[in-house]
Amino acid sequence: MARGRPPAFTRSQVVTAAIRVADSEGLEAVTMRRIASEIGAGAMSLYTYVPDREHLADLMVDAAAGEFALPEITGDWRADLLALLTVQRELMRAHPWIPSVLAGRQLAGVNLLRFLEHGLRALEPAGLPGVTRMTLLGLFTGFVTAYVTGERAGRTDARDGAEQIAAAVTSGQFPLLAAVLAEGGDPDLDFARIADWVITGLVDRAAAG
Amino acid sequence: MARGRPPAFTRSQVVTAAIRVADSEGLEAVTMRRIASEIGAGAMSLYTYVPDREHLADLMVDAAAGEFALPEITGDWRADLLALLTVQRELMRAHPWIPSVLAGRQLAGVNLLRFLEHGLRALEPAGLPGVTRMTLLGLFTGFVTAYVTGERAGRTDARDGAEQIAAAVTSGQFPLLAAVLAEGGDPDLDFARIADWVITGLVDRAAAG
DNA sequence: ACTGTTTTTGGTACAGCGTACGAAAAAGGG
DNA sequence: CCCTTTTTCGTACGCTGTACCAAAAACAGT
Structure with a gap:
């Protein structure tokens, strides 16, 4: 068995290198040549392990997700879902290119x-039909994505696109927005609290029909 | 006044052409040369109207959003928010590249x-602090994005990544997922109903603290 | 030991990308 | 009529994904 020239690398090696580069330099730094040189391979050798660049990105997401252990199921669906969403948040914070x-x-x-x-599994005790459970989980992931995005924007937009917002606010076209921004106030809406709103709010109403 | 050679095109013309191409052939078909030839300009002339390709994409999103009129505010925040989210959904359905x-x-x-x-404005009657209102709106948009994405995936994944899911299901590693998929059942979770869950669930809980 | 057979390696090459540069063109002001 | 200002767009460069293929490296059968 094992005919042919033996592979010098592994798919996991390729994907891991790509994740490392994306984490530190952004997804656009992940080029085939760059990842190849990162592991000491010729550029075209990557195509033995990965069909193309787009597929590589998909594999990166899945591999990144694989780094995280899933919390035990306790049977309390509120707590279990919160724990799951917390892991998803950690995942996206660790790898900002995932969204x-x-x-x-x-x-x-x-x-x-x-x-x-x-x-x-976490949603099982809530007693919802399968399709509903699937839909809710998709929405939960959407919330986590939106939260993490907003979270990071809050940190970077202050320097980044601030002049655009500033101009809009001074223009007087957006009085409520101006008021809210002037009012300031710490965000201080911690993830656990909002995630619990989302979970409880949605599951309760889904159960009610 | 108006010194110098007069512009032969407009920024709006560029952005509109880019949107048309993205709608019919996808965002990756939006290249500088392609958009230029679309309006009959030389490739480099675009840079008079748009700083670079990334900025063009941002302008496309904003211009697309500009196509949609916002519904009247009635004072019933549930209805008003539902109307807003419905417009956002229409926007993303009309321009699938926006997400x-x-x-x-x-x-x-x-x-x-x-x-x-x-x-x-719609959230005003709910009586929430500014930061909370901002956060909620961000989450609502995240919800719409997730819903539209799931909606389209339901239509295309049946042909697209089905073999991957099929393999996973037959593997026996994902019994609950297999059960849900076997159970089938029409999605039939219409947007208005779920959006209302999200809105009411979140706003109620935010108001409760 | 030699000769297929099979697989991976990676160099070369090509089309297409964003865009820097600069000469030509087209307007108004003096 | 020329000077200044602005836009136009051809040329060119470096970079991208990846098709193609000869060389290399392993095993199987004789």
């Missing part, structure tokens, strides 16, 4: 399916 | 700020 790979698509890698299966 | 431009970032174009201002 842009996931955007507008729905991947089905093993580790992502693991998350989904876990969510279905 | 991938928005992913992981927070734009501040005039038309997007108009949406935000409108949401703040």
Whole structure:
């Protein structure tokens, strides 16, 4: 068995290098040549392990998801879902490029399916039909994505697109926005609290029909 | 006044052409050369109207948002927010590439700020602090994005990544997922109902603290 | 030991990308 | 009529993904 020239690398090696580069330099730094040189391979050798660049990005997301252990199921669906969403948040905070790979698509890698299966288990005691549970889990992930995005924007927008907002506010076209920004106030809406609103609010109403 | 050679095109012309191409052939078909030839300009002439390709994408999102009129505010925040989210959904359905431009970032174009201002107005009767209102609106948008993404995935994944899911299901690693998929059942969770869960669930709990 | 067979490696090459640069063109002001 | 200002767009460069293919490296059978 094992005919042919033996592989000098592994798919996991490729994907891991790509994740490392994306984490430190952004997704646009992940080029085939760059990742190849990162592991000491020729550029074209990557194509033995990965069909193309787009597929590589998908594999990166799934591999990143695989880094995180899923919390035990306790049977308390509120707590279990909160724990799951907290892990998803950690995942996106650790790998800020994930939302842009996931955007507008729905991947089905093993580790992502693991998350989904876990969510279905957590939701079991709530007694909802299958389709509803699936839909809710998709929405939960959407919330986490939106929260993390807003969280990071709050940290960077202050320097980044601030002049655009400032101009808009001074223009007087957006009085409520201006008022809210003037009012300031610490965000201090911690993740656990909002996530609990989302979870409880949605599941309760879904159960009510 | 008006010194110098007069412009042969307008920024809006560029952005409109880019939107048309993105709508019919996807965002990756939006290249500088392509858009230029679309309006009959030389490739480099675009840079008079747009700083670079990334900025063009941002302008596309804002211009697309500008196509949609915002519904009247009635004072019933539940209905008003539902109407707003419905418009946002229409926007993303009309321009499926929007989520991938928005992913992981927070734009501040005039038309997007108009949406935000409108949401703040709709939320006024709910009597929430400014920061909370802002956060909720961000989450609502995240919900719409997730819903639309799931909606389209339901239509295309059946042909697209189905073999990946099928393999996972047959593997026996994901019993609950397998059960849910076997159970089938029409999604039939219409947007208005779920959006109302989200709105009411979140606002109620936010009001409760 | 030699000769297929099979697989991986990675160099070369190509089309297409964003865009820097600069000469030509087209307007108004003096 | 020329000077200044602005826009136009051809040319060019470095970078991208990746098709193609010869060379290399392993095993199987004789």
